[in-house]
Amino acid sequence: MHRKLLPLALMYANDGEPIEGRTxxxxxxxxxxxxxxxxxxxxxxxxxxxFIPYDYGPFSKELYDDxxxxxxxxxxxDTEEPLRSGKVKYIYEIEDDGEDLVDSEKxxxxxxxxxxxxxxxxxxxxxxxxxxxxxxxxxxxYPEYAEKSVY
Numbered sequence: 001m002h003r004k005l006l007p008l009a010l011m012y013a014n015d016g017e018p019i020e021g022r023t024x025x026x027x028x029x030x031x032x033x034x035x036x037x038x039x040x041x042x043x044x045x046x047x048x049x050x051f052i053p054y055d056y057g058p059f060s061k062e063l064y065d066d067x068x069x070x071x072x073x074x075x076x077x078d079t080e081e082p083l084r085s086g087k088v089k090y091i092y093e094i095e096d097d098g099e100d101l102v103d104s105e106k107x108x109x110x111x112x113x114x115x116x117x118x119x120x121x122x123x124x125x126x127x128x129x130x131x132x133x134x135x136x137x138x139x140x141x142y143p144e145y146a147e148k149s150v151y
Contacts, residue, residue, distance in 0.1 A: 003049055004066045005105055006032055009119040011076065011094035012102045017127060018079075018093040022064075023056050024131055025092055027138050030058040032122050034142070036115070053147040057138045067092070075101055 006029050011019060019025050033048050051058035070076040075098035079091045094102075106112040126134050132151075139146040 008094060008098050008102050009116060010123055011092055012099060013119040013123040016094050018091045019127060020091050021089050026059055026063060027134050028122055028126050029063055032118060035118055053145045055150045056135055057149060058145040
């Protein structure tokens with residue numbers, strides 16, 4: 001399984017419900033990866049994102065790079081929503097080509113049903129949670145990733 005399939009599986013879950021915000025997506029992929037490691041899913045080992053402690057907890061530059069590539073390949077759509085602060089919130093949504101990729105790749109995963117079920121659970125648990133609560137949850141479960149926090 002290629003690591004790009006982790007964010008794609010999350011976006012695919014819950015009938016393609018969008019994921020709002022880069023920070024939220026980072027935390028959800030991080031939690032999914034940690035859960036897969038705890039379950040010792042064969043096929044996921046060695047293809048993980050390298051997360052480091054950063055401003056709002058675990059951060060992976062590779063995840064951003066993969067997202068940019070998936071947007072360029074039209075697997076993912078990123079809509080920009082301006083915020084009052086002058087910043088922009090990105091809303092990520094899987095495209096038809098991304099769904100097709102997940103559907104075709106699932107057949108090669110050793111534990112596709114478990115991975116897709118986990119993506120569903122993570123999205124149900126964290127996609128509608130306040131971002132501040134999600135960050136606090138990640139910090140409580142993985143305090144080593146709060147070391148460089150500005151939050």
